[in-house]
Amino acid sequence: MHPAQPVFDPAHAMGLPTDSPLVLGPMLRYVGETSATVWAQTAEHSVVTVTAGDREWSAPTFRVREGHYALVVADGLPVGSDVEYELRVDGRLVWPEPDTPYPHPRLRTLDHDRPTRLAFGSCRVSEPHDAKANKKNGVDALRTLALALVRGEEEWPDLMAFLGDQVYADWTSDEMRDFIASKRDIDEDPGVEIKDYEEYAHLYWLAWSDPANRWLLSTLPSCMIFDDHDIRDDWNTSWTWHEQINRTRWWHDRLVGGLASYWVYQHIGNLAPDELAADEIYARVLEHAAARDAGPSGLRDQDELDLTDAVFDLVERVDRHPEVYRWSYRRDLGDCRLVVVDSRAARVLEPERRSMLDEQEQRWLDEQLTGDVDHLLIGTSLPFLLPPGLHDFEAIDEVTAQGAYGRPLAAVGEKIRQVVDLEHWAAFNDGFEAVFDMVMDVARGNRGRAPATVTFLSGDVHNSYVAHVTDAAARHGARSTIVQAVCSPIRNPMPMALRVLMSGMAKSLVKPMNAWARRSKRVPDPAYPWTVTHGPWYDNCFAELNVQGPDLVVVWRGGEVRGGDDENPALTTVAEVKIAGSR
Known part of the structure; x- marks a missing residue:
């Protein structure tokens, strides 16, 4: 059993009316052709019901620490349907709220004959909007x-893909710091950073409770994956980083609290109903609900399932052996397949076999990267x-940190790696090459009909750009256009001085770094060169990917305050790029 935690009243802590049955949500998460899932957090043990027309679907809450959660599966919906829904907690209508200025939330199932419209982005801080x-x-x-x-x-997107840093556990807002100070001494580590599950719960509330965003997330399907700031900056950079962070007294609580809250608040909503049933933890929720339904007393009179030990035991195992659980997942969108890859928790950090993905994760990804789809998207x-x-x-820094130029320079390389955040795919070259070979195999038509495009969708770097593999057809026999599209940040702009530095580095480093890499036998030379064709731009924005037959049109959209009205920004177009697919 895990140690008892202080009693945490989310309604009171978050400034909600103490009689409010709904703490957070609803959030429309997975949507397929005939089913959808709706996530909610409630103030106490209850039954959550979604109604749409003359249909209704219910789920009892389960408990993790002092939080109560439900994921309602609405199945049997018509393909391409678009219906209003309501949410009730123990029969009480809680969403939409009375006198709301926002439209009724809707369940929109996929129509595979409709061209996909996918929004994506990353990196969003939880701050006010004044x-x-x-x-x-x-x-x-x-x-x-x-x-x-x-x-x-x-126009309505079919899906919003949040590609990392939905919350910042290490860079907290004034509101979050006030909450932390109300429950512990901030002069003790980890100070004003997030410490445990209860603080994460409040952090998610701050991220998703603004009325406009809360409405949006209740009616626009979303999928998510973590990045480092969901846990901590540079999470799993290297074995040295791992050893250093584990010497602190507070890291273990942060990590298990972060992963446990991620499972509850983000991960389960990524999964289709059949994947939920196969999940080793969520299967207990379904089994418990079935047993309660079969019982003589009905749902409300039965005990609530407490998943605290199961979820925390899982993330303890994940910390020691990442291969025991997969955070990656796949969404089929008709003309597109979206494969979302965990590039944080699945890393192999041992110096002699560093890889972005462990063997099981790499094998799973290999199985997902196939053709016979118009556009293959890799998030x-x-x-x-x-x-x-x-x-x-x-x-270059990678091979230096691994000792290619001697131990003294290895220490320098490791220091630079951590300070400058040099821990992207280039710093895990074996995994990088393996995934690139998979992609090229798809693009050559060796795994079914080659897609018109193979497009990586990413965030993280606080600027946006597009890159193309150079002469993919002529030089490498590819039948697909191979592209990288980046959108970052949604809200966390890079300081101006750093923008100038990064822009200069991106341009000035090309020739000298390429010359060094080519001349050094120790630095791997990419088998499939690429070039940045558009960008970078540094605005807060989200991106819209629109399928137009074999082509993609990606539009980066931002917000602008006009006339001093900070509460009602206007939508702007930051950039637009047409990606010509193979025909």
Whole structure:
């Protein structure tokens, strides 16, 4: 059993009315052709019901620590349906809220004959939306999208893919710091950073409770994957980093609290109903609900399932043996397949066999990367294709840190790796080469009909750009256009001085780093070169990927305050790029 924790009243802590049955949500998560899942957090043990027309679906809450959660599976929906829904807690209507200014939330199932419209982005801090916060953090592009949809100024995406850093456990807002100070001494480690599951629960509430964003997440399907700041900056950079962080007294609580809360707040919503049934932890929820349904007393009179030990035991095992659980997943969108890859927790850090993906994860990804789909999308929080000069810089630092130039320089390389965040795919070259070979195999048509495009979707780097594999057809026999599209940040802009530095480095490093890499036998030379064709741009934004037959059109959209109205930013277009697919 895990140690008893302080009693945590989320409604009271979050400033909600103490009689409110709904703490957070609802959030529309997985959507397929005939089913959808709706996630909610409630104030106490209850039954959560989704109603749409004359249909209703219910699920009892399960408990993790002092939080109560439900994921309602709405099945048997018509293909391509678009229906309003309501959420009830123990029969009480809680969503939509009375007198809400926002439209009714809807369940929109997929129609595979409709061209896909996918929004994506990463890196969003949980800050207010007033003039002071907007001056510091820029306008929240996600909230701008919500307001544009309310006003009918934007077409509805089929899905929003959040590619990392949905919450920042290490860079906390004033509101989060006030909450932390109310429950523990911030002069003790980890100070104003997140410490445990209860603090994560409040962090998610801050991230998703703004009225406009909360409405958006209740009616726009979403999928998610973590990056480092969901846990801590540079999470799993190297074996040395791993050893250093594990010497602290607070890291273990942070890690298990972060992964446990990720499972609850993000991961289970990524899964289709059949995947939920196969999940080793969530299967207990379904079994418990079935037993309660079969019982003579009905649902509400039965004990709530406490998943605390099961979830925390899982993440303890994941910490020691990442291969025991897979955070990656796949979504089929008709003309597209989206494969979302965990590029954080599945890493192999032992110096003699470093890889971004362990063997099981790599084998799973290999199985997902096949043809016979119009467009293959690979979501990974870290850009697979960095600007070439930066890629070479990371590759050079990697071999240096691994001792290729002697032990003294190895220590310098490790220090640089941690300070400058040199831990992208280039720093795990074996995994990088293996995934690139898989992609090229798909693009050559060796795994079924070659897609028109193979596109990596990423975030993390606080700037946005597009890169293409150079002469993929002529030089490598590819029948697909191979592209990297990056969108970052949604709300957390890079400081101006750093923008200038990064832009200069991205351009000035290309020739010297390439020359060094080519001349050194120790630095691997990429088998399939690429170049940045558009960008970078540094605005807060989200991206829209629109399928147009064999082509993709990607539009980066941001927000702008006009007339001093910080609460109602206008939607702007930052950039637009057409990606010509193979015909």
